[in-house]
Amino acid sequence: MTWQVLHDKVKHHLEYIYADVPLEHSLESLTMSLMETMGIKPDEDVSLPQSHSNYWDEDDIIMITYGDSVIDGDERPLVTLNRFLNRYSKNTINNVHILPFFPYSSDDGFSVIDYSSVNEALGSWDDIEAIAKDYGLMTDLVINHCSARSVWFDNFIKGEGPGSDFFFTGDPADDLSIVTRPRVSPLLRETETKDGTKHVWCTFSHDQVDFDFRNPKVLLTFIDIIRLYIDKGAKIFRLDAVAFLWKIVGTNCINLPQTHEVIRLIRTLIEHVDPSIIIITETNIPNRENLTYFGNANEAHAIYNFSLPPLLVNTLVTGNCKYLKSWMMSMPPAQNGTAYFNFIASHDGIGLRPAEGLLDDEEISELVHTMQNFGGKISWRASDHGQQKPYEINITLFDALQGTTKGPDKWQIDRFICAHAIMLGMEGIPGIYIHSLLGTSNDYEKVANTGQNRSINRRRWDFKELEALLDSPYSQHHKVLTRLSQLIRIRKAQPAFHPNATQFTLQLNESIFGYWRQSLDRKQSIFCISNVSDEEQTILLSDINLIGTDNWIDLVTRQQIALSDAFLQLKPYQVLWISNQDFE
Incomplete structure (x- = not known):
């Protein structure tokens, strides 16, 4: 991607964000400022992200x-x-x-x-x-x-310096009844400033100014x-x-x-x-x-x-x-x-x-x-x-x-x-x-x-x-x-x-939670089965349909799963990770 294409993409974002906002400076000026601030310069190569690439795998915790x-x-x-x-x-x-x-x-x-x-x-x-x-x-x-207590908010109160125009204010006369709140404190904080009383928007607390x-x-x-x-x-x-x-x-x-x-x-x-x-x-x-x-x-x-x-x-x-x-x-x-x-x-x-x-x-x-x-x-x-x-x-x-x-x-x-x-x-x-x-x-x-x-x-x-x-x-x-x-x-x-490996929910009884994962190359399958109750539970092997040509092992206990057995017994809160391959 060329610098110009990236420039146009950034500007397009800004056109949408500020469509209804009167701006002091042009969107072109803002676009250039953003890219310069991020360290992206016209005479330098621009990194090209690969679409739909996973920058994580099963190793990530x-x-x-x-x-x-x-x-x-x-x-x-x-x-x-x-x-x-x-x-x-x-x-x-x-x-x-x-x-x-x-x-x-x-x-x-x-x-x-x-x-x-x-x-x-x-x-x-x-x-x-x-x-x-x-x-x-x-x-x-x-x-x-x-x-x-930030310098920015102090400057807002003083009406000068960085932060003096950073904060959202409201009017107590406005109907704010449908504003979604994660807290029960009043939304607006009455604040005395150099320019008179203002009501600062506080979604969370009056010490957290929006x-x-x-x-x-x-x-x-x-x-x-x-x-x-x-x-x-x-x-x-x-x-x-x-x-x-x-x-x-x-x-x-x-x-x-x-x-x-x-x-x-x-x-x-x-x-x-x-x-x-x-x-x-x-x-x-x-x-x-x-x-x-x-x-x-x-x-x-x-x-x-x-x-x-x-x-x-x-x-x-x-x-x-x-x-x-x-x-x-x-x-x-x-x-x-x-x-x-x-x-x-x-x-x-x-x-x-x-x-x-x-x-x-x-x-x-x-x-x-x-x-x-x-x-x-x-x-x-x-x-x-x-x-x-x-x-x-x-x-x-x-x-x-x-x-x-x-x-x-x-x-x-x-x-x-x-x-x-x-x-x-x-x-x-x-x-x-x-x-x-x-x-x-x-x-x-x-x-x-x-x-x-x-x-x-x-x-x-x-x-x-x-x-x-x-x-x-x-x-x-x-x-x-x-x-x-x-x-x-x-x-x-x-x-x-892998975080993006296939997942399928198993239909077992309401005391057993299960799902199936399959690797991206389709070579490994794992049946994850958990007894979520305080009582022993039994499941039929036929309910999870283990392929008979594979050798199956519980990765947690290292025990082989005998396909000749008709069922599995799970102790309270026991977890099985039954896999056809063991990579540990």
């Missing part, structure tokens, strides 16, 4: 962590994190999502004060780059809002930030809360066409700098809306599979997989060049909006009640009609799976491993939260200290204490890390677990 999830005395936490990775995850994890590591004022990093520097309490850019040398670095682009992307300076600033992160080693960009980016009063202000076009523009610019860099959109919204962020393989490379956590937890606490099965059957295969980002735990809670339309109100209510019985907290949002509805469940995944709707039981670890085995085998790229890898329980002390429900799943481990627990064969942490690491190593060796 992403660990999600805060920069200070593990600390060791006065050592910089990012240095400690690197030591932890090299000691406990070197052979399993090859990508690391370090949650916002910038100076911030609230929301554990997602209220960014300064996008261009590393929080001194964590370390430095040198520490980030050291991790990026050995692991694929996934970094957040907190693109919808920044901190009300940008106004109608101003091209905001777009240019974020392209500059993206270029900086690329130079520091970023290989994966997570676009945080991007669904709310563009606002038009009188609409619901979510998933607007201009938002999608901004993502396409960002992708166009990034992939012509380095085609292997991928974009993941963090859009915690109902499933059908979430799927639109793939575009036509020209928008997000990957989307968070937000419906998976609530559906899988619901499956394992009820012992019934009918909702999970229906959802999986409805999911379109991700075309080459796109992939699902699968996760079942994160720094946030178990989102319930993505379960809307998949679980009925009664099922959601029972799930919420069960999680509360297991020590979970509930965060709320305002519905379109002003009612409060549960937005997410705040609980560690380990404690969420301590029992069933009947109460806690002895199967906690087996149920927890079963959940990860289901996720690891599915179509898509797996993401594993550090506290799942470590089998961390609810941190009630941190909740009490911060007053924030989400703190329950954001424990900060002392490295020496953690080492002692991980080295003790009797601790839950050792058992979880050992078993998860084994599953990950098995997964990484199997071509049929």
Whole structure:
């Protein structure tokens, strides 16, 4: 692709984005500024991305962590994190999502004060780059809002300097009743400025003030930030809360066409700098809306599979997989060049909006009640009609799976491993939260200290204490890390677990969840079968139709599957990965 063709493509994106916005400068000027900011110059070669290419394979696992999830005395936490990775995850994890590591004022990093520097309490850019040398670095682009304590917002109040025109304002007289909100706080923040009282738009909290992307300076600033992160080693960009980016009063202000076009523009610019860099959109919204962020393989490379956590937890606490099965059957295969980002735990809670339309109100209510019985907290949002509805469940995944709707039981670890085995085998790229890898329980002390429900799943481990627990064969942490690491190593060796390999949902009974994967070259088949109940289950071999000319082995136990047997017996929460080839 020539520079001119790329230039015309960028300009076309801008024509769509700013079609209804009066601009101070020409689109041609903006096009040139964007390309120059990204480092794309007329006299240099332009990288040519290959259409529908997969820049990932079965070897890719992403660990999600805060920069200070593990600390060791006065050592910089990012240095400690690197030591932890090299000691406990070197052979399993090859990508690391370090949650916002910038100076911030609230929301554990997602209220960014300064996008261009590393929080001194964590370390430095040198520490980030050291991790990026050995692991694929996934970094957040907190693109919808920044901190009300930022220099930009100070300049907005003063009416001068960079940021003085960066923020979206509304009018209390406007009808904002249909604006989609993830929080119950007032949408508008009354702010006294040099130019009088203004009402700043705050989708999340009054410390998180929303940008106004109608101003091209905001777009240019974020392209500059993206270029900086690329130079520091970023290989994966997570676009945080991007669904709310563009606002038009009188609409619901979510998933607007201009938002999608901004993502396409960002992708166009990034992939012509380095085609292997991928974009993941963090859009915690109902499933059908979430799927639109793939575009036509020209928008997000990957989307968070937000419906998976609530559906899988619901499956394992009820012992019934009918909702999970229906959802999986409805999911379109991700075309080459796109992939699902699968996760079942994160720094946030178990989102319930993505379960809307998949679980009925009664099922959601029972799930919420069960999680509360297991020590979970509930965060709320305002519905379109002003009612409060549960937005997410705040609980560690380990404690969420301590029992069933009947109460806690002895199967906690087996149920927890079963959940990860289901996720690891599915179509898509797996993401594993550090506290799942470590089998961390609810941190009630941190909740009490911060007053924030989400703190329950954001424990900060002392490295020496953690080492002692991980080295003790009797601790839950050792058992979880050992078993998860084994599953990950098995997964990484199997071509049929490529994120884009064929997937087909099996029709077994409601206590057995199963799907079939086939490698891209069609040589390897794996039948992934999980007992999601607390009772033994039996399946007929004829139900999964193993080809008689192949030799079949369960990759988890290394046991041969005798085709002469009429059935298979599964213990509670047992998982089988039955394959015609073993590559480990």
